[in-house]
Amino acid sequence: MIERGSDTQAFGVIVPDLPGCFSAGDTFNEAIDNAQEAMALWIEDALDNCNAVPAPSDLDTLRATGQWSGSEWIWGFVDIDPALLDEKFERVNITLPRRVIARLDRVAKEAGESRSSMIAKLALSA
Structure with missing residues (x-):
């Protein structure tokens, strides 16, 4: 979830499926790139500490919560390298x-x- 930025405020990012995972960026694209890095680090840390990594929520389920229904929020998506989850x-x-x-x-x-x-x-x- 990306909170809209402005000329004086950064774009904030919250990752609903990864508790405590957040990021920001001065531009929308920078916010997405920084979120991808934050998510990779969150997943790496969870696995290193033998914690489970939750599966991605269904988009309709997230929308139904109403938590991010205001116009200040933008839905954003990033790809995560599946090798991050590979314990083989x-x-x-x-x-x-x-x-x-x-x-x-x-x-x-x-x-x-x-x-x-x-x-x-x-x-x-x-």
Whole structure:
């Protein structure tokens, strides 16, 4: 949902299906782009914290709430890359100096984890 902007006020964006997900932009297009980024970050954070990502609501259901019925609201839509939701494992080949691999293996062993899970944990914490 996009709240109309003006020459002195930004376009505000609220994502009804993602609680607490909002954004803004100085122009309509910037607001849409920023909303797409906010949604991707919201989804990434939810998955990283083992939280469910709600399915998109039906447009008629959202309209029926009447919450965004005023003329100050514009309906907007963005595409989200489905890869953001893909939890399927994939084998990758990486090249690292031996000293880095040795350190990685030591840290993983101390944490009681595998090399792969340690790399994933480090990447997700960055």
